[in-house]
Amino acid sequence: MKGTKGEDGIAQRKKKNMKKTMNRLGSVGGGLSLEAFANAKTRGNDHNPAMLKKRREFYRNAKYVKEYKQRQKQQGGQNDQSFAEQPSKGRQEHGHSDMINNKNKQGPSLEELYKKKREELDKERSEREAMIKAKKEERERAESRRKAWRQKMYKKTRKGQPVMKYRIEHLLETLQGSTQ
Numbered sequence: 487m488k489g490t491k492g493e494d495g496i497a498q499r500k501k502k503n504m505k506k507t508m509n510r511l512g513s514v515g516g517g518l519s520l521e522a523f524a525n526a527k528t529r530g531n532d533h534n535p536a537m538l539k540k541r542r543e544f545y546r547n548a549k550y551v552k553e554y555k556q557r558q559k560q561q562g563g564q565n566d567q568s569f570a571e572q573p574s575k576g577r578q579e580h581g582h583s584d585m586i587n588n589k590n591k592q593g594p595s596l597e598e599l600y601k602k603k604r605e606e607l608d609k610e611r612s613e614r615e616a617m618i619k620a621k622k623e624e625r626e627r628a629e630s631r632r633k634a635w636r637q638k639m640y641k642k643t644r645k646g647q648p649v650m651k652y653r654i655e656h657l658l659e660t661l662q663g664s665t666q
Contacts (some may be wrong), residue, residue: 510522635656637652638652639652639656
């Protein structure tokens with residue numbers, strides 16, 4: 487049982503392409519001819535990857551420019567039609583008031599939006615800085631307490647024995663803290 491019509495078409499195309507390739511390379515007799523081998527292995531002096539990349543980029547940019555010009559042309563055509571529909575006297579008489587009304591309908595301007603966003607960012611930054619400052623101060627206080635405690639705990643007598651006064655005070659403080 488044969489495959490579907492689409493599968494047969496694909497297989498025939500592959501076979502046809504393979505045959506063309508074999509004929510092109512001259513491998514009908516079972517190997518490449520010297521000329522075909524040389525042509526297949528070497529590329530001309532015109533092969534420069536950087537130039538190919540530039541060429542591709544040039545065509546891509548040309549495509550973008552063409553699309554941009556088409557859009558500009560379409561928008562220009564639309565604007566021309568809208569102006570053509572309005573009578574010229576009415577446009578001159580009411581033109582200024584229309585511009586003012588359009589401004590009011592647009593909502594907040596870009597400048598207002600920029601100022602608003604800037605204020606929000608400044609507020610967030612000041613809050614972050616305040617938190618960082620508070621954490622830093624707390625860390626410094628804790629470090630100074632530890633340093634003072636360490637100095638007391640490591641004090642020694644003239645004979646090199648630890649001073650028990652501070653150690654006993656520390657034990658008392660911990661006991662009183664645990665009972666409360």
